[in-house]
Amino acid sequence: MSEAVLPRRRVHVTDVVTPIWLVLVVVxxxxxxxxxxxxxxxxxxxxxxxxxxxxxxxxxxxxVLVGGEFDLSTGATVMMAAVVALLLGxxxxxxxxxxxxxxxxxxxxxxxxxGLAVYRAGANSIxxxxxxQFLVIGAVLALVSGQHVRADAIGETFTALTHARxxxxxxxxxxxxxxxxxxxxxxxxxxxxxxxxxxxxxxxxATRAGIPVARIGIATYVxxxxxxxxxxxxxxxxxxxxxxTAIGGYEFPALTAVVLGGTSLSGGVGRPADTAxxxxxxxxxxxxxxxxNYQYPIQLLVQxxxxxxxxxxxxxxxxxx
Amino acid sequence: MNAxxxxxxxxxxxxxxxxxxxxxxxFVNGFWSVGNLRTLAEAVSTDGIVVxxxxxxxxxxxxxxxxxxxxxMGGVAAVVLLPYGIVVSAVGAAVLGGVSGTLSGLxxxxxxxxxxxxxxxxxxxxxGAVLAYTDTRxxxxxxxxxLALGGGYPVPYAFMxxxxxxxxxxxxxxxRPWGRHVYAVGADERAAAMSGLRVQLLKTQCYVISGSLSGxxxxxxxxxxxTGSPIIxxxxxxxxxxxxxxxxxxxxxxxxxxxxxxxxxxFIGCLVNVMNILGVPSYYQRMTIGGLLxxxxxxDGMLMRLRPR
Amino acid sequence: xxANPLVEMVNITRNFGGVHALKGVxxxxxxxxxxxxxxxxxxGKSVLAxxxxxxxxxxxxxxxxDGSPVHFHSPNDARRHGIETIYQTLALADNLDAPSNxxxxxxxxxxxxxxDKRRMAEEAAAALVDLNPNFTxxxxxxxxxxxxxxxxxxIARAIHFNxxxxxxxxxxAALGPHETAQVAALIQRLRDQGIGIxxxxxxxxxxxxxxxxxxxxxxxxxxxxxxxEESDEDEVVEMIIRGRKLAPADGDGP
Numbered sequence: 001m002s003e004a005v006l007p008r009r010r011v012h013v014t015d016v017v018t019p020i021w022l023v024l025v026v027v028x029x030x031x032x033x034x035x036x037x038x039x040x041x042x043x044x045x046x047x048x049x050x051x052x053x054x055x056x057x058x059x060x061x062x063x064v065l066v067g068g069e070f071d072l073s074t075g076a077t078v079m080m081a082a083v084v085a086l087l088l089g090x091x092x093x094x095x096x097x098x099x100x101x102x103x104x105x106x107x108x109x110x111x112x113x114x115g116l117a118v119y120r121a122g123a124n125s126i127x128x129x130x131x132x133q134f135l136v137i138g139a140v141l142a143l144v145s146g147q148h149v150r151a152d153a154i155g156e157t158f159t160a161l162t163h164a165r166x167x168x169x170x171x172x173x174x175x176x177x178x179x180x181x182x183x184x185x186x187x188x189x190x191x192x193x194x195x196x197x198x199x200x201x202x203x204x205x206a207t208r209a210g211i212p213v214a215r216i217g218i219a220t221y222v223x224x225x226x227x228x229x230x231x232x233x234x235x236x237x238x239x240x241x242x243x244x245t246a247i248g249g250y251e252f253p254a255l256t257a258v259v260l261g262g263t264s265l266s267g268g269v270g271r272p273a274d275t276a277x278x279x280x281x282x283x284x285x286x287x288x289x290x291x292x293n294y295q296y297p298i299q300l301l302v303q304x305x306x307x308x309x310x311x312x313x314x315x316x317x318x319x320x321x
Numbered sequence: 322m323n324a325x326x327x328x329x330x331x332x333x334x335x336x337x338x339x340x341x342x343x344x345x346x347x348f349v350n351g352f353w354s355v356g357n358l359r360t361l362a363e364a365v366s367t368d369g370i371v372v373x374x375x376x377x378x379x380x381x382x383x384x385x386x387x388x389x390x391x392x393x394m395g396g397v398a399a400v401v402l403l404p405y406g407i408v409v410s411a412v413g414a415a416v417l418g419g420v421s422g423t424l425s426g427l428x429x430x431x432x433x434x435x436x437x438x439x440x441x442x443x444x445x446x447x448x449g450a451v452l453a454y455t456d457t458r459x460x461x462x463x464x465x466x467x468l469a470l471g472g473g474y475p476v477p478y479a480f481m482x483x484x485x486x487x488x489x490x491x492x493x494x495x496x497r498p499w500g501r502h503v504y505a506v507g508a509d510e511r512a513a514a515m516s517g518l519r520v521q522l523l524k525t526q527c528y529v530i531s532g533s534l535s536g537x538x539x540x541x542x543x544x545x546x547x548t549g550s551p552i553i554x555x556x557x558x559x560x561x562x563x564x565x566x567x568x569x570x571x572x573x574x575x576x577x578x579x580x581x582x583x584x585x586x587x588f589i590g591c592l593v594n595v596m597n598i599l600g601v602p603s604y605y606q607r608m609t610i611g612g613l614l615x616x617x618x619x620x621d622g623m624l625m626r627l628r629p630r
Numbered sequence: 631x632x633a634n635p636l637v638e639m640v641n642i643t644r645n646f647g648g649v650h651a652l653k654g655v656x657x658x659x660x661x662x663x664x665x666x667x668x669x670x671x672x673x674g675k676s677v678l679a680x681x682x683x684x685x686x687x688x689x690x691x692x693x694x695x696d697g698s699p700v701h702f703h704s705p706n707d708a709r710r711h712g713i714e715t716i717y718q719t720l721a722l723a724d725n726l727d728a729p730s731n732x733x734x735x736x737x738x739x740x741x742x743x744x745x746d747k748r749r750m751a752e753e754a755a756a757a758l759v760d761l762n763p764n765f766t767x768x769x770x771x772x773x774x775x776x777x778x779x780x781x782x783x784x785i786a787r788a789i790h791f792n793x794x795x796x797x798x799x800x801x802x803a804a805l806g807p808h809e810t811a812q813v814a815a816l817i818q819r820l821r822d823q824g825i826g827i828x829x830x831x832x833x834x835x836x837x838x839x840x841x842x843x844x845x846x847x848x849x850x851x852x853x854x855x856x857x858x859e860e861s862d863e864d865e866v867v868e869m870i871i872r873g874r875k876l877a878p879a880d881g882d883g884p
Binding site (some may be wrong): 208212 | 665683684685704705706707709715716719720721722723724725730731734735736737739743744745
């Protein structure tokens with residue numbers, strides 16, 4: 001009798017190959033057909049480099065959204081981290097450690113404030129984190145008086161964070177892969193991850209099961225803040241100097257990737273690995289558009305359409321809502 | 322009426338300290354001059370028209386993040402259509418905004434997409450389309466009639482338009498059955514549907530109104546500046562949401578008033594105006610708006626939690 | 631019957647904002663006893679039950695387990711004292727499978743600290759089959775399961791972990807006659823095992839049949855209590871509606 005119930009550890013093909021990876025294959029084939037430059041080693045590296053920066057942001061937003069909430073302050077946190085890392089002058093062993101640690105700590109702090117507002121005060125997460133976005137951008141611009149930021153000195157080790165290419169692959173790609181793997185394990189194999197899914201699925205059920213909803217929810221925002229700050233530090237390493245008004249807007253492509261990867265807008269469903277797949281899809285599309293000389297405005301338009309299409313597709317597949 | 326019914330501490334907490342701010346502003350050189358008051362009126366009039374639309378959408382339980390992008394589209398469209406006459410230009414700006422609002426409404430009601438995400442996507446698409454159309458450069462107009470529309474002394478025409486829009490919205494919301502229906506939909510969509518209201522149509526109409534008003538606001542702003550800029554209005558959704566929230570609207574719908582939102586906007590407008598007079602850089606203003614919105618949303622959430630379910 | 635109650639709630643009050651949901655209520659549950667909590671919507675019975683479940687702390691008053699005072703800060707604290715709850719809504723996370731819901735909030739871990747999914751699935755499967763032999767394929771999101779299966783999960787997880795007091799919130803409200811009979815049988819079985827049961831209901835007929843003692847609340851106050859065998863439907867209905875007992879006994883409400 002009980003044999004029908006007793007679980008066998010089954011791994012279906014569909015557990016691993018979700019639709020987004022098929023989409024990725026299709027997009028790559030089309031890209032290769034459109035442009036023979038696409039598969040050149042230099043371009044592939046560029047696609048990955050591009051995807052990784054947004055991808056790390058998207059991973060954090062995935063964790064927050066699995067819990068059922070949004071984090072649109074991430075773009076501002078990226079900018080904050082890039083500016084702060086450069087202002088700290090990442091030179092010498094201690095200097096570099098500080099230039100990495102401080103932005104990550106501030107990112108964690110921004111996440112904690114977001115989390116408190118959403119999970120303790122019950123604030124609407126979209127509007128609250130948009131408010132936070134403006135608050136952070138304004139504060140960073142005030143910090144540098146709206147001026148171009150150039151580090152006094154940048155150590156080679158700091159630059160190497162993004163410019164080193166072990167095995168011919170940019171180092172950040174390894175960082176990204178490691179983060180995807182780590183988050184995949186956290187989300188699927190730990191009690192903490194399980195509780196995030198429970199909160200996103202049904203807050204009331206989670207509360208009644210004694211899950212510390214607020215503490216875990218705040219933790220998801222802290223993760224998101226730290227990951228966004230990580231992206232910012234990588235940008236600082238990549239460019240070495242920057243115009244703070246010119247970087248930003250990472251939250252939108254990241255959100256698009258999160259949704260495209262199948263994370264439900266109402267929470268409880270979604271996987272970091274699928275977000276990574278979606279990030280690559282968007283990076284390929286963006287890259288092809290750049291090769292074909294469709295500039296930023298068209299890319300924006302296409303991203304908006306991809307987001308709308310993805311939301312519509314998944315809501316149709318899940319039977320409405 | 323609604324505001325009187327709510328506890329006094331909430332009123333003091335939520336309502337903007339507009340009068341204290343005005344008193345403080347007396348000590349700011351030139352605040353009460355005719356010239357500055359006119360500047361203030363100009364500044365609040367375009368945002369104010371947007372706020373009216375946002376408030377109506379929020380009463381219906383929705384949200385419209387696309388208002389800033391639609392405003393930019395309205396301004397660009399108005400300038401581009403000017404060669405066909407001022408009427409075509411004005412109608413064009415309003416209709417384009419209405420079309421965008423229709424799309425938002427359809428995304429929300431037909432595809433059942435969360436209104437924040439639906440209008441965020443609309444915001445990005447409209448912004449992308451306007452930037453692409455203008456090749457990211459502002460379009461300039463030297464048409465006299467158009468520029469005159471952006472003038473008006475001592476009271477700017479745009480401000481008169483705002484007063485007219487507020488009056489119309491007030492009548493629509495408070496004296497017509499339609500207004501009752503919008504409140505009903507926002508308060509309890511299922512109950513509204515069961516009492517026979519055409520919920521989807523009503524909500525879509527609210528988005529159309531918001532889109533059209535944003536288009537018109539864009540036109541008036543372009544007339545004042547003499548250019549239609551594809552990049553304006555980035556912080557407009559924040560300002561509009563903050564004003565509506567100050568005015569008693571809630572992110573859960575069913576509440577809010579156009580008059581209250583106008584008071585909220587006046588408060589924000591005075592704050593920004595005083596900062597401008599004092600020469601406070603724009604990024605501090607950005608910080609202020611962001612912080613204000615953040616605090617308002619937190620308050621909104623806390624008030625909701627206090628309420629017995 | 632044992633001299634000491636399993637749990638005792640003394641002079642419990644609870645305010646929400648300015649609303650006084652409970653105004654000093656006493657309630658006790660003994661081992662092997664079914665106590666029914668009756669009252670209109672808004673009488674305070676749900677709030678009282680949720681205070682015992684650890685969902686809300688009381689504004690004032692005391693909860694004693696085995697005679698010693700306890701403080702519940704979360705449902706976990708209550709569960710640690712053997713107080714389990716089956717909610718009317720079942721409180722299942724629809725996106726998770728049966729084992730995940732079964733162990734929600736007290737997951738089993740491997741020696742490395744990861745989720746022990748295999749052991750959780752096996753234990754949940756055994757417990758579920760025990761309750762509902764027709765249970766198949768437990769590793770699906772519970773969203774895809776039938777109402778009976780979902781209820782089986784909620785019941786199974788409440789009685790699996792050394793339950794001593796079981797709170798059942800409207801356990802038969804959404805059920806057909808067949809399932810209602812199953813729940814009634816389950817209540818008998820648990821009572822015979824010495825478990826104390828707090829039954830929240832507004833169905834007087836059900837309550838008369840299932841319970842030993844009946845406690846009636848109105849407007850956050852205790853109206854009174856009667857033994858089911860010494861009372862009848864009319865008296866209980868009278869208490870619910872009028873808010874007073876026909877024949878006053880000891881321990882009258884405040």
